[in-house]
Amino acid sequence: MTTDAQRQVEEGLTAEVIASFARTPDPRLKELMEALTRHLHAFIRETRLTEQEWTKAIEFLTAVGHTTDDRRQEFILLSDVLGASMQTIAVNNEAHGDATEATVFGPFFVEESPLVDDGGDIAGDAAGTPCWVEGTVRDTDGNPVPGARIEVWEADEDGFYDVQYTDERVAGRGHLFSRPDGGFSFWCVTPTPYPIPHDGPVGALLDAVGRSPVRAAHLHFMVTAANYRTLVTHIFVEGDPQLEVGDSVFGVKESLVKRFADQPAGTPAPDGRALGDKPWARSRFDIVLAPAR
Known part of the structure; x- marks a missing residue:
């Protein structure tokens, strides 16, 4: 049991650290640092964190940093499996009419994906069952949104994104633009469940807590258009057994x-x-964009 004297010492330290940010010029940075200090100190005090556990935590975060490079983002993976990514998305994408819901960005988006024509193939040489996807991009009033940029990326049937291979291939990703009527269509491969990279520190964490690294089958989208809120989302495969088990990053x-x-x-x-x-498959995804704030 914590004595009153010990509690005063601990609370005094928290107050001292918070006060050290009093002259921060940026009000938002000041708010963030003060709140971070309050919550971090509260966690340490609530759990009575040992020095050995804190050292282990620092070693873990160091390993996450060492695992991260220009092809693999272990910090995003950590954010995802802790639900921090989805919580941030929830806070920043409040419901607006029937606007399409957002979900996690994931660690495998790559800038400057290939441009494909409407009806083109984003799969490239990715292995898998061909899949035709079509839909529309509209606003919350039902009006078509022409010229919306639609980024699409996915893993192949073996569960790997192109950037996880070492041969510099570009496959399973591309972008296209919605037609004047808001419509779009493309070929890809049918999504299948796959494990997130679990050969690093995040995988070791999941193993330690008895959680599966497997993600439900999905296809990534990022949709941007002037005067509309950028949408980052997925679509998931109806009937995928992994939906019942759970998605390792809480994205469903x-x-x-x-x-x-x-x-x-x-x-x-x-x-x-x-x-x-x-054989092949087909799916429909009608996208509704919320207005920009």
Whole structure:
């Protein structure tokens, strides 16, 4: 049990650290540093954190930093598995009418993805079952949003993004623009469940707490248009068993679960693409953008 004298020492230290930020010129930085200090000190005091545990925490964060490079972002992964990414998204993407819900960005987005024409193929050489995705981009009043930039990226059927390979391939990613009527369409590969990278410190953490690293099957989107709030989201595959087990980064929202309808080999493709004897799938995702704040 903590004595009154000990409590005064601990509370006094917290107050002293908070007071050290009194002359911070930026009011928002001052607010953030004061709140961080209050919550961090409260965590240490509540859990009666040992010096050995604090050292372990520092070693863990150091390992996360050493694992991060220009192809792998272990800090984003840590943020994701702690639900911090989704909480930040919840705070910054308040519901607006029937605007499409946002979800995690993930660590595998890459700038300057290939441009594909409407109806083009973002899969490249990514392994997997061909999948046709179509939909519209509209505002919350139902008006089409022409010229919206639609970024799409995904893992292949083996569960890897192109940046996880060492041969500099570009596959499973691209961007296109919505048509004058707001419509869009493209080919990709049908999403499948896969584990987040779990050979590093974040994977060791998940193992220590008995959590699975597997993500529910999904396809990433980022949609941008002038005068609208940028949307970062996924769509998930209806019927994926992983939806029942849980998504390792808490990204699933019911409104984002979509049907990916299997098409038998020989079924004509919407754009006349020759698929030979390959089965394929199709899905629809109608996107609604919220106005910019």
